[in-house]
Amino acid sequence: MKQDANPEFFDKRAVTVTRHKLPLADEIIPWNVDSESGRPDSAGDGVLIDRYGRRHNNLRISVTDRCNLRCTYCMPEEVVFLPRRELLSFEEITRFVETVVPLGIDKVRLTGGEPLLRKELHKLIHMLAALPGLRDISLTTNGLLLAEQAQQLYDAGLRRLNISLDTLDPLHFRQLTRRDGLDKVLTGIQVARQVGFRPIKINMVAIRGFAERDLVPLARFCREWGLELRIIEYMPIGAEEWEQSKVVPAAECLQWIIDDVAPLRSIDYDPSSPAQEYEYIDGRGRVGVIATITRPFCHSCNRLRLTAEGKLRYCLFALEETDVKSMLRSEPFDPHYLQKVVRQVVWSKWEGHQIHSPDFIKPQRTMHAIGG
Ligand code: SAM
Ligand code: SF4
Numbered sequence: 001m002k003q004d005a006n007p008e009f010f011d012k013r014a015v016t017v018t019r020h021k022l023p024l025a026d027e028i029i030p031w032n033v034d035s036e037s038g039r040p041d042s043a044g045d046g047v048l049i050d051r052y053g054r055r056h057n058n059l060r061i062s063v064t065d066r067c068n069l070r071c072t073y074c075m076p077e078e079v080v081f082l083p084r085r086e087l088l089s090f091e092e093i094t095r096f097v098e099t100v101v102p103l104g105i106d107k108v109r110l111t112g113g114e115p116l117l118r119k120e121l122h123k124l125i126h127m128l129a130a131l132p133g134l135r136d137i138s139l140t141t142n143g144l145l146l147a148e149q150a151q152q153l154y155d156a157g158l159r160r161l162n163i164s165l166d167t168l169d170p171l172h173f174r175q176l177t178r179r180d181g182l183d184k185v186l187t188g189i190q191v192a193r194q195v196g197f198r199p200i201k202i203n204m205v206a207i208r209g210f211a212e213r214d215l216v217p218l219a220r221f222c223r224e225w226g227l228e229l230r231i232i233e234y235m236p237i238g239a240e241e242w243e244q245s246k247v248v249p250a251a252e253c254l255q256w257i258i259d260d261v262a263p264l265r266s267i268d269y270d271p272s273s274p275a276q277e278y279e280y281i282d283g284r285g286r287v288g289v290i291a292t293i294t295r296p297f298c299h300s301c302n303r304l305r306l307t308a309e310g311k312l313r314y315c316l317f318a319l320e321e322t323d324v325k326s327m328l329r330s331e332p333f334d335p336h337y338l339q340k341v342v343r344q345v346v347w348s349k350w351e352g353h354q355i356h357s358p359d360f361i362k363p364q365r366t367m368h369a370i371g372g
Helices: 006-010 090-103 121-129 146-156 170-177 182-195 211-225 250-260 325-329 335-347
Strands: 058-062 107-111 136-141 160-164 200-206 228-233 264-266 276-280 286-290 303-306 311-313
Touching (some): 090 325, 090 335, 182 200, 182 211, 211 228, 250 286, 303 335, 311 335, 325 335
Parallel strands (some): 058 107, 107 136, 160 200, 228 286
Antiparallel strands (some): 264 276
């Protein structure tokens, strides 16, 4: 039976995001406000909330800008990477997280570049796992080095993994990543399953010209191996020329799965998650979609990003960022001052990314240098 994905897909997030149109939250949680600037001035406990009432609990940490692939949608072939001394040390990253946990950050995702290129990453996981109040640590990886590191990462306390894989076709893999390595990624996925990671999500960027042939086999593969497919709409944050025509809308992807794999139904929508979740009607697996382009979720965004060299960003598409490395390296370290700066970064967050507006400006950094 052919189903229509659209009614379920479109009923829950009917919001057009611009930087200035959303109303302020009805009730803003009170804090100390600087009487002159009107900005939050409290450095003590309390939630990180912005001018639009969005509460922030989710931090993405890039541990390196280096990568062993060169995905066309993410980064250029030729790159000058950061000198290693510029990267935040594990102690500095932990110091940052420890400082923001009292402000309500309780979820952290490690990313990059390719995070498994950072030597002894498991030590950082171990340090973060020991922080009281941090309830969720996850990792996004391209999987190339996963087979050899999976057990160490698990033993250090990591449980949740996203592995990026856009295709099961070696030729497409090479075209998309400019490198070989599909076999290694597949081995990494199997080892991660055996070690016990759950859930394992497979991130696929849906790009016109590839997804038509790659999505359905990937969805079947995920269903067979107990993995959750995450379909990500192609965003203008890479090095190559981005065109709307290269974006495959998430609704179209869902329809392909419904037609050629098995029927899906939507699961209760979690407003704090960028992904909309679906499950197969027969109960054999889930599919999530991140529809940044066709259904922006800026109105419920709860994320902050820390780059590998210690710049704090309130949005993937932000045009400004705040250096926190100097604060993390200062002796004596002043956690209250850093908390105040983080609160001000959140306060200055814009309403949304404006990708569809003529005002949209693509950030100078490409995805690998921000942290996906
Ligand atoms: N190297 C790791 C990996 O590939 O999983 C982590 C970093 S990567 C930047 C994080 C995620 O961003 C990946 O799932 C990748 O597919 C996604 N990504 C990169 N460029 C993108 C783009 N232009 N649009 C949508 N997603 C993108
Ligand atoms: Fe590397 Fe991940 Fe970017 Fe691909 S998406 S180039 S694997 S950082």
